[in-house]
Amino acid sequence: MDDAITLKSENFRNEARTGVIDCDVHNAVPSIQALFPYLEDRWRDYVVEHGIKSLEPNYYPRGTPLSARPGSELPNGHPPGSNLDVLRQQALDPWNVQYAILNCLYGVQMIHNEDWAAAMARAVNDWQNAEWLEKEPRLRASIVVASQNPEQAAEEIHRLGEHPGFVQVLLMVHSEMPYGKKHYWPIYEAAQQYGLPIGIHAGGVTGYPTMPVGWPSYYLEDYVSQSQAFQSQIVSLVSEGVFKKFPQLRVVLIESGFTWLPSLMWRFDKNWKGLRREVPWVNRLPSEIIKEHIRLTIQPLDESPKPEHLLETIEQIRSEDMLLFSTDYPHWHFDKNEEALPAKLPPRLEKKILSENARSVYRF
Amino acid sequence: MKKHIVATVEEIPAGEKKFISVNGKSICVFNVNGEFYALRNSCPHQGAELCKGSVGGMTVYNGSSSEGFDVSFVKKGEVLRCPWHGWEFDIKTGKSIVDPKRCLVKSYDVTVEESDVEMINAQVETYLVTIKSNYVLVHV
Amino acid sequence: MAKIEEQKAMETGKKLNGIIDCDVHPHPKSYQVIQSYMSEPWKSRFNAQTGLRGMYDNPIHVNRLDSVTPDGGYPCSDPEFTRKQLLDEYGINYAILLPRAFVSRYSNPDFAAAIAAAFNDWLAADWLDNNNDDGRYKGSITVAPQNPQAAAREIERWAGHPHFVQVMMDSGSTAPYGQQQFHPIYEACEKHGLPIAFHPGTEGVGINQSHVAGYPTTYMEWHTCLPLSAQAHLVSFITEGVFEKFPRLKLVMVEGGSAWLPSLLWRLDSEWKPLREEVPWVKKRPSEYIKEHVRLTSQPIESPDDPKHLLMNFEMMDAKNILMFSTDYPHWDFDSPTRSFPKMPEDLKRRIFFENAKELYNLE
Numbered sequence: 001m002d003d004a005i006t007l008k009s010e011n012f013r014n015e016a017r018t019g020v021i022d023c024d025v026h027n028a029v030p031s032i033q034a035l036f037p038y039l040e041d042r043w044r045d046y047v048v049e050h051g052i053k054s055l056e057p058n059y060y061p062r063g064t065p066l067s068a069r070p071g072s073e074l075p076n077g078h079p080p081g082s083n084l085d086v087l088r089q090q091a092l093d094p095w096n097v098q099y100a101i102l103n104c105l106y107g108v109q110m111i112h113n114e115d116w117a118a119a120m121a122r123a124v125n126d127w128q129n130a131e132w133l134e135k136e137p138r139l140r141a142s143i144v145v146a147s148q149n150p151e152q153a154a155e156e157i158h159r160l161g162e163h164p165g166f167v168q169v170l171l172m173v174h175s176e177m178p179y180g181k182k183h184y185w186p187i188y189e190a191a192q193q194y195g196l197p198i199g200i201h202a203g204g205v206t207g208y209p210t211m212p213v214g215w216p217s218y219y220l221e222d223y224v225s226q227s228q229a230f231q232s233q234i235v236s237l238v239s240e241g242v243f244k245k246f247p248q249l250r251v252v253l254i255e256s257g258f259t260w261l262p263s264l265m266w267r268f269d270k271n272w273k274g275l276r277r278e279v280p281w282v283n284r285l286p287s288e289i290i291k292e293h294i295r296l297t298i299q300p301l302d303e304s305p306k307p308e309h310l311l312e313t314i315e316q317i318r319s320e321d322m323l324l325f326s327t328d329y330p331h332w333h334f335d336k337n338e339e340a341l342p343a344k345l346p347p348r349l350e351k352k353i354l355s356e357n358a359r360s361v362y363r364f
Numbered sequence: 365m366k367k368h369i370v371a372t373v374e375e376i377p378a379g380e381k382k383f384i385s386v387n388g389k390s391i392c393v394f395n396v397n398g399e400f401y402a403l404r405n406s407c408p409h410q411g412a413e414l415c416k417g418s419v420g421g422m423t424v425y426n427g428s429s430s431e432g433f434d435v436s437f438v439k440k441g442e443v444l445r446c447p448w449h450g451w452e453f454d455i456k457t458g459k460s461i462v463d464p465k466r467c468l469v470k471s472y473d474v475t476v477e478e479s480d481v482e483m484i485n486a487q488v489e490t491y492l493v494t495i496k497s498n499y500v501l502v503h504v
Numbered sequence: 505m506a507k508i509e510e511q512k513a514m515e516t517g518k519k520l521n522g523i524i525d526c527d528v529h530p531h532p533k534s535y536q537v538i539q540s541y542m543s544e545p546w547k548s549r550f551n552a553q554t555g556l557r558g559m560y561d562n563p564i565h566v567n568r569l570d571s572v573t574p575d576g577g578y579p580c581s582d583p584e585f586t587r588k589q590l591l592d593e594y595g596i597n598y599a600i601l602l603p604r605a606f607v608s609r610y611s612n613p614d615f616a617a618a619i620a621a622a623f624n625d626w627l628a629a630d631w632l633d634n635n636n637d638d639g640r641y642k643g644s645i646t647v648a649p650q651n652p653q654a655a656a657r658e659i660e661r662w663a664g665h666p667h668f669v670q671v672m673m674d675s676g677s678t679a680p681y682g683q684q685q686f687h688p689i690y691e692a693c694e695k696h697g698l699p700i701a702f703h704p705g706t707e708g709v710g711i712n713q714s715h716v717a718g719y720p721t722t723y724m725e726w727h728t729c730l731p732l733s734a735q736a737h738l739v740s741f742i743t744e745g746v747f748e749k750f751p752r753l754k755l756v757m758v759e760g761g762s763a764w765l766p767s768l769l770w771r772l773d774s775e776w777k778p779l780r781e782e783v784p785w786v787k788k789r790p791s792e793y794i795k796e797h798v799r800l801t802s803q804p805i806e807s808p809d810d811p812k813h814l815l816m817n818f819e820m821m822d823a824k825n826i827l828m829f830s831t832d833y834p835h836w837d838f839d840s841p842t843r844s845f846p847k848m849p850e851d852l853k854r855r856i857f858f859e860n861a862k863e864l865y866n867l868e
Contacts, residue, residue, distance in 0.1 A: 065778035177718035178725070182432060204717070211740070212707070212715035212732040214679035220779040221680070221736075221743050224772050228732040232716030232725075239725045241433055244425070257771055262813065263763035266806035268728050273409075273462045274450035274836065275724040278563050281425040281433045285462075302771035309766065309820055316813045332778065410843040416570050447569030448838050 021358035022100040024201075024254050024297045024326035025091050027132055027141075029056070029106050029124065030082035038126035043119040055120065057107035059203045064219055065332060072330035080330035084135060091329035092138055094337055098355065099364055101167060102141040103201055103254060104128055109147055109172045110206045117146030121156055125166070133165035140364070142170035142199050150183060154190040161194035167362045168252065169196050173229045174204025180233075180240030188246045195363045197250040197295070200233060202226040227256040231264050234294060238268070241281035243293045250361050251294050255328055258296040262316035265290060291319045295361050297326035298353065299340060300333045307343040314342070314349070321360070323353045365503050373476060373498040376400070379441055381415060386504045391472065393500060394419070394455050396442050401455050402502045403444070404470035408460075412448040414469055419444055422452055422461060473503040521595030522854060523841050524861035526801045527703075527758050527830035528590065528599040530631050531581045532623075537630075538605075541622035546615055550622075557606055557709050560726040562836060571834035579834035583635035590833045591640055594841040597858070598867055599833075600669065602644045602703055602758065603627055608674035609710025613650035620646040621658055632667035642865060644672035644701060652685060656692040663696040669865040670699045670756065675733045676706030678713055680740030690750050699754035699799070699864060702737055704730040734760025735768050738798065742772065745785035747797045754864060756799045762827055763806040766820035769794065794826060799864055801830035802856065803839040811846030818852065828864070829857040 029035060032054050036044050056079065060067035072080035072090060081087060092100055106124050111117035121144045128141045143166045145153035153169075160166050169191045177183055179200070191198055203226075209215045211225045212232075230253050243249060265287035272279075272286050282289070304310055314323070327333075327340055334340050341350065370384045376395045383392050383405065390405035392415030407414040421440035425433055443461070444453045452461040458471035478498050532538050535552035542550055571579035571589065580586050591599060605623040610616040623646045632643045645662045647655035655673075662668045671693050679685065681702065693700045707730060708714035715733040720726040734757045741747065741755060769791040776783075776790050800821075808814055818827065831839050839845075841857070861867070 064782075066775075173717065175717045178716055178720060180725075181718070181721065208717070209713050211680055212713070212729075212736040213675070213677045213681070213740070214713045216680060216740065216743075217683060218743050218779075218782050220772075220775055220782055221739050223779070224739050224768075224775050225736055227768075227771060228715075228735055229717050231732060232720075232729045235725050235728050236716065236720065239720075239722055239728075244433070245428055257767070259767035259770060260764055262808070263731075263761065263767065263806055263817070264728075266763060266808045266814075267731065267761055267804070269809075270804060270807045271724055271728045271837075274446075274564060275722075275727070276462055277423045277452070278722045278724050280423040280435050283425050300771075300774060302767055303774050304766065304770045304820070305773075309770070312816050312820070313767070316808065316816065318809075410838075410840040412568075412840075413570060418565070418569065445564065447565075448836065450564035450836060 019098040019355050020095045020325060021355045022091065022095060022097050022327050022329070023252065023324040023358055024299065025087070025100040025102055025329045026081045026331065027087065027102045027104050027128065028079040028081040029104065029127070030078040035120070035123040035127050038130070039123040040119055043116060046116065055107040055110070057105055057110060057203060059105055060331060061219060066223065067332070068330050069332035084132060087329065088136065091327060095327070097138055099138055099140050101362070102128060102132060102139055103170055103199060104142070104144055105201065105203060106144065108144060109204060111146065111148070114146065114149040114152065117148050118152040118156065121146045122159070125156065125160060129163070129165060140167045140362070141165055142168040143196070144170050145187065147171050147175065147184065147187065150186040154186040157187065157190035157194065157196065161190065161196065167196065167364065168199045170199045170201060172204035173200050173202055173226060173233060173256070174208055174210060176205055176208065178232065178236030180236030180238070180242050182240070185242070185245065188242055188249055192246045192249045195248070197252050197361050199252045199254050200230065201254040202256050227260050230256045231260060234264065234290060235268060238286045238289050239279050239282060241279065243289050244281045249293065252324065252361060253294065253296045254326070255297060255299065257300060257302040258298065258317070258323060259302045259310070259313045261296065262313060291322065295322050295324055295357065297324045298342070299326045299328040301342060310342040311344065320349050320352050321357055324358050324361070325354045367475070367501040367503055369499045370502050371500045373500060376500065379419070381419070383415065384502070386502065389504070391502060391504070393474065393502060396455055400474040400476060400500050402472040402474045403453070403455065403458055406469070407446045407448065407451065408467055408469055409446065409449060409451055412446055414444065414446050414453070417445045417447040419455070475501050475503070477501055518592045519595045520597045522858040523594060523596045523829060524598045524600070524858055524867065525590070525596050525831050525833065526600045526756070526828045526861050527803055528586070528601050528833050529580055529835060530586070530601045530603055530627065531578045532626055533577055533581045538619070538622045538626055541625040542618055546618040549615065550619065557609070557706065559709055560723050563723050565836055567834045568836060568838055583631055583641065586833070587640070590831065596640070596841070598640050598642055600642050600644065600861070600865065601627065601631060602672050602701065603646060604705055605646050606674060606706050606709070607646065607648040608650070608676050609706045609712060610648070610650070611711050613648065613654065616648035616650050617654045617658065620648045624658065624662060628662070628665065632665070636667065639667070642667050642669040642867070644668070644670050645698070646672055647689060649673050649677060649681070649686060649689070652688040656688040659689070659692040659696065659698065663698070668698070670701050672701045672703055674706040675702040675704045675737060675760065676709055676712040676715070678711055681737045682740030682742070682744030682746050684744070687746070687749065690746060690753050694750040694753045697752070699756050701756040701758050702734065702760070703758040704733060704760055707733050730759070731761035731764050735764060738768065739772060742786060742790045742793055743783050745783065747793045748785050748787060753797060754799065755797055756801065756864070758801045758830070759803060759832060760800070761804065761806060762800040762802060762821065763814070763817050765800065766817065795822060799826050799828050799860060801828050803830040803832040803844070804837045805839055805844050814846055815848060818848070824852050824855045825860065827856045828861040
């Protein structure tokens with residue numbers, strides 16, 4: 001019986017895959033010099049005089065197996081994901097991708113000088129436009145912003161908000177303050193104005209421990225613990241009333257799994273029933289707000305040895321609208337393309353994950 | 365349904381409450397700004413003695429403001445908060461604030477009647493009633 | 505077993521229902537009592553006016569309003585009243601006591617150790633050695649993690665006491681607890697067959713790392729996110745190889761939720777596969793350490809709208825072997841032994857409510 005379902009699903013997949021939307025692909029800045037044509041004179045001079053070689057954030061330390069899937073390394077020493085042709089071959093063609101959303105991870109959020117950070121963000125966005133969006137019609141990009149200064153970040157969103165190639169505003173999950181705080185609201189106001197969701201991706205500012213209890217010793221802990229930071233950001237966004245203030249706003253959580261969501265919603269709802277008065281603007285169940293406003297990309301899959309557990313977890317979420325397909329290229333989470341999706345997904349849900357859910361979040 | 369005399373009006377001043385037992389059920393009578401209400405003394409959530417909770421008002425959201433949110437404190441004296449988990453209930457309806465349709469505590473009709481005890485056929489022996497007075501009656 | 509219970513019931517004149525409550529919070533009648541066990545210079549420095557954290561205090565009521573003692577004393581400060589309101593009311597065989605000294609918040613390790621020691625002296629005098637004829641109160645040795653060697657000495661001071669059954673630290677910390685600096689504590693625990701328990705409450709308070717990105721605004725956010733520190737310490741324990749180094753050590757995660765466990769382990773297993781060269785001492789899949797070494801207490805049990813989802817989750821996490829019932833008496837989010845769990849198979853219930861804790865703490 002299982003075989004029959006699988007077979008049917010496979011057929012369906014081939015059909016559904018025309019028009020896959022990959023919501024997490026990483027284009028890398030090959031070198032800081034690549035940004036110079038897009039960087040204002042003052043800051044180009046600053047970078048050269050300071051001898052700054054790179055703002056590569058080292059979220060994926062070189063040489064760790066996660067950092068690059070086989071074949072994505074480049075012969076010239078440039079980081080994986082920095083060559084458009086290779087990215088086409090490895091990320092776009094195999095999936096018959098209709099759109100892939102670029103999330104450029106470059107350490108502008110780590111810079112303590114707000115003006116310099118904003119200038120670097122502008123340069124990265126102009127570089128993304130010229131080197132990626134204008135050259136490959138299947139690509140869309142996230143607006144990189146320096147969230148250190150939300151007013152300046154909002155200005156950058158206004159600068160690019162009408163550009164059809166940009167479909168999202170990118171924040172990093174580790175922040176100086178929880179993202180629900182009013183401090184960050186200018187970013188949300190601008191994003192909502194242009195129909196841009198906020199993407200929150202693993203990684204973030206320096207100076208703050210990456211685990212909830214201090215600094216980890218090992219990369220394994222660091223990577224696994226990103227999902228805890230995501231949970232705290234959801235709790236903050238909902239509790240502070242961001243979605244009450246910006247009712248059209250959507251937030252996409254990128255690259256930290258989704259299986260932790262049911263347990264968080266259960267606890268959050270239970271607490272809200274007793275503590276509601278502390279946050280009266282949250283005037284319905286937090287889980288309902290989460291289901292309406294939050295979306296999550298599926299890679300890396302936190303796989304149980306029993307495939308049915310993943311399906312049960314999706315059932316526990318009680319929404320088929322929340323999960324978005326992603327490969328997290330060029331990071332290495334799976335060997336065969338088949339493994340990018342949970343096994344034995346019902347065909348209807350698979351189709352929603354592969355493209356429909358993304359279409360209802362992003363303005364393509 | 366039967367009427368049960370549970371107190372004289374004077375016995376439960378505004379803002380006060382009185383616990384009674386009717387047919388083995390623990391019930392609490394509240395005086396909310398001069399009006400009487402009766403609730404079953406058991407929280408529908410986990411069975412706490414609900415009416416031992418604190419009575420207050422509730423903080424509600426009115427709408428967005430330029431600063432953030434416009435919030436006010438309303439229903440002063442009308443909201444009962446469970447002594448365990450703090451779930452709020454509207455004393456006037458028995459309905460919970462967080463889930464009024466599915467989570468509610470049994471409420472009973474209460475009337476105030478001028479009468480004497482014998483005429484009502486009540487079994488409350490604790491009140492020595494020889495004169496006409498205003499009584500609080502719970503309909504159970 | 506049934507025989508022993510019957511015998512106990514006869515002794516106490518009360519029915520025992522096969523329940524071990526793994527999280528009960530005794531409180532000193534006043535903080536002067538704690539002070540009386542301290543010596544100078546700490547005695548004068550100790551603030552006996554308040555035991556509150558001073559931040560992230562509950563906006564409704566921290567304790568069940570009906571738990572005030574008959575003479576108007578602090579909730580759970582009278583062993584007789586607690587016996588009546590909790591143990592006899594529900595037929596609880598044993599209560600595992602975890603006083604809340606919040607010592608991990610202090611910058612001075614000697615001061616923290618002095619307060620921990622005073623709490624232990626008080627607990628032994630008022631709850632364990634006296635007022636405990638039926639032996640139903642079992643205690644936790646409070647230790648301060650700031651100086652692990654001193655903590656180990658404190659464990660030595662109480663080891664062999666018939667009613668201290670575990671060692672307890674606040675999960676609010678400056679570093680993940682799997683790290684080597686803390687190993688003297690676990691060495692002492694293992695030597696004396698005492699499980700180490702982590703309990704939340706000092707997250708983001710005093711010297712401790714905040715468990716969310718930045719600092720939460722409200723108690724609701726702070727409290728909803730408490731499981732994140734439990735998750736991080738567990739990741740650290742496994743990643744640092746604590747259970748390989750101390751093969752008989754048991755870890756109890758108290759009051760940090762439990763439904764997150766399957767998701768966390770899937771994630772940890774998934775990422776361990778590519779990254780295990782970094783932590784070669786982790787010899788087996790991370791999830792394989794749980795059954796032998798880790799227990800979680802249940803309160804506040806996650807309460808999904810559909811109780812079936814919780815039972816699914818029990819299956820995924822092997823609740824039958826690792827979950828231990830707790831009430832958190834006298835705190836506001838108390839889980840009633842009769843009302844907090846959905847209907848479940850009798851053998852599963854017996855394991856969660858009784859057997860798992862009985863085996864862990866060697867109770868009869």
